[in-house]
Amino acid sequence: MTDSPFRPFETLIDRAAALAQLRTATLGADDGELFFERRRAEGLMFDDGRLKTASYDASEGFGLRAVRGEVTGYAHSSEVTEAALKRAVETARLAVGAGGGSLAAGPVPTNRRLYTDADPIAGAAFPVKIETLREIDAFARALDPRVVQVTASLAASLQEVVILRPDGQELSDTRPMTRVNVSVIVEENGRREQGSAGGGGRIGLDGLIAPADWQARLREALRVALVNLTAEDAPAGVMDVVLGPGWPGILLHEAIGHGLEGDFNRKGSSAFAGLMGSRIAAPGVTVLDDGTIPDRRGSLTIDDEGTPSARNILIEDGILVGFMQDRQNARLMGVAPTGNGRRESYAHAPMPRMTNTYMLGGDATPGDLVAEVKDGLYAVGFGGGQVDITNGKFVFSCTEAYRVKDGKVGRAVKGATLIGDGATALQKIRGLGNDMALDPGMGNCGKQGQWVPVGVGQPTVLIGGLTVGGSAT
Structure with a gap:
């Protein structure tokens, strides 16, 4: 695998032959494409004073899709040859059957560029990366x-995709990704606590390995660890909760975002199915999914079907106004695709997925929102969580949270979990801060076994009456 630009029709397979096979696979279908991908990824981890992991992965392959109604035929191979493509055609055509479909028009191309196409792996020499990790440790x-x-840890990757459609349309995108993560464990009087921080995006490594950048992240990780070192057991019960800006938007992403993806709503399995045009959130709540923000982790110049990404309004002033759509679900629901057709790799079929999902800010100052809480919780950081898409019920653990009494932020608490459901939480929002922020660039989203990078964001949010699980008696 070379460092030259990915040109599958120049180096791997004849374009005319590939197009002929694609047309055979999609004859009588509603949609379909040939998706080529080359990906390179490097990861380094320094742990406990030594380099623990150094990995490099390179892969390439194709995925062939034929869509007829609700049925998708998909085949993929890491061997990009005409023989492999012919075998894939036999599988993909099983979805088409007798045919009778009308091939959908292709995406409208875009000349927009949201990020660099430079390879971030080559952006810094290997010894420099090792030395940076050593300096972080010291x-x-x-x-x-x-x-x-x-x-x-340091991670960098470059994904190159080329999409060929049955009408001969060809679309391509080159997607860099970088990330730095730091984590510390502190100990005092036999008690140990952890804090972590990180971030990145579709940018080069140079900014992330600059001392000013990683030192700031390291100080933040240490601050969180030291806060937790003095934390007391979290209370339990139903109480008002103030969520901090930025990364706490992960709760919005999980509890609400998945329920606004087109496939769940077309099938009626989402808690928001059938509610288009209805009030589903408190007045003033506006939620967007925006894949057009330059350099962000969840952004895409085009999605994995070739549709340009967009700034899609999902909830406007509390009213449900849109879902996130790929091409198949958009067609079946009679709406336009929104640029949210995403796949983990060439080995996966696309589906509706989030990009950068966030809630717009309001007019209140964060201090004013906290001042409204008589007895509650101020949650700043979140770790893992679970959500049931069919009813929106969620459970999220807090990595940094504080007790609030009589409008004042008090002691840090540990072991706090937030429990509720997305639909109810949206209705219980009582205030929005003027400090909307996006996360630092560290989100990954899983759905049906596929993982893709995403972004989240929100302002400080006051929610009335969430259930808090804790350990205090």
Whole structure:
């Protein structure tokens, strides 16, 4: 695999032959495409004073799809040859059957570029990356004598895709991705706590390995660890909760975002199915999915079907106004695709997925929102969570949270979980801060076994009456 630009029709397979096979596969179908991908990824992890992992992965292949109504035929191969493509055609055509479909028009191309096409892996020499991780480790230990363990990682990848449609239309995109993560464990009087921070996006590594950048992330990780070192057990019960800006939008993403994807609503399995045009959130709540923000982790110049990404309004002033759509579900629901057809790799068929999903801000200051809470919780950081798409019920663990009494932020608490359902939580929003922020660039989203990078965001949000699970008696 070379470093030259990915040109499958120049180096791997004859374009005319590939197009002929694609047309055979999609004869009588409603839609379909041939998706070529080349991906390179490098990951380094420094743990407990030594380089623990250094990996490099390179792959390429194709995925062939034929769509007829609700049925999808999909075949893929890491062998990009005409023989492999012919075998894939036999599988894909099983979805078409006797045919009778009318092939949908292709996406409208775009000349917009949302990120660089430079390879971030080549953006810094390997010894420089190792030395950066070593410096992170040394800096963390020098910051505070209570630091007993440091983990730091660097990751960079480049995904190149070429999409060929049955009408001969050809679309392509080159997608960089970088990320830095730091984590520290502190110990005092036999008690250990952890804090982590990280971020990145569709950018080069140069900014992320600059000392000013990783030192700021490391200080944040240490701050969180030290906060948790003095945390008391979280209370339990139904109480008002103030969510911090930025990364806490992951709760919005999971509890609400998945329920606004087209496939779940077409099949009636979403808690929001059949509610288009109805009020589903408190007045003032506006939620968007926007894949057009330059350099963001969840952004895409085009999605994995070739549709340009868009700034899609999902909830406007509390009213449900849109879903996220790929081409198949959009056609079946009689609407336009929204640029949300995504797949993990050439080995996966596309489906409706989020890009950067966030809630717009309001007029209140964060302090004013906290001041409204008589007895509740101020949740700033979140870890893992679970959600049931059919009813929107969620459980999220807090990595940084504080008790609030009489409008004042008090002691940090540990072991807090937020429990509720997305539809009810939307209705219980009582205030929106003027500090809307996006996350630092560290989100991954799973759906039906596929993982894709995403972004989240929100302002400070006051929600009345969430169930808080804790350990305090």
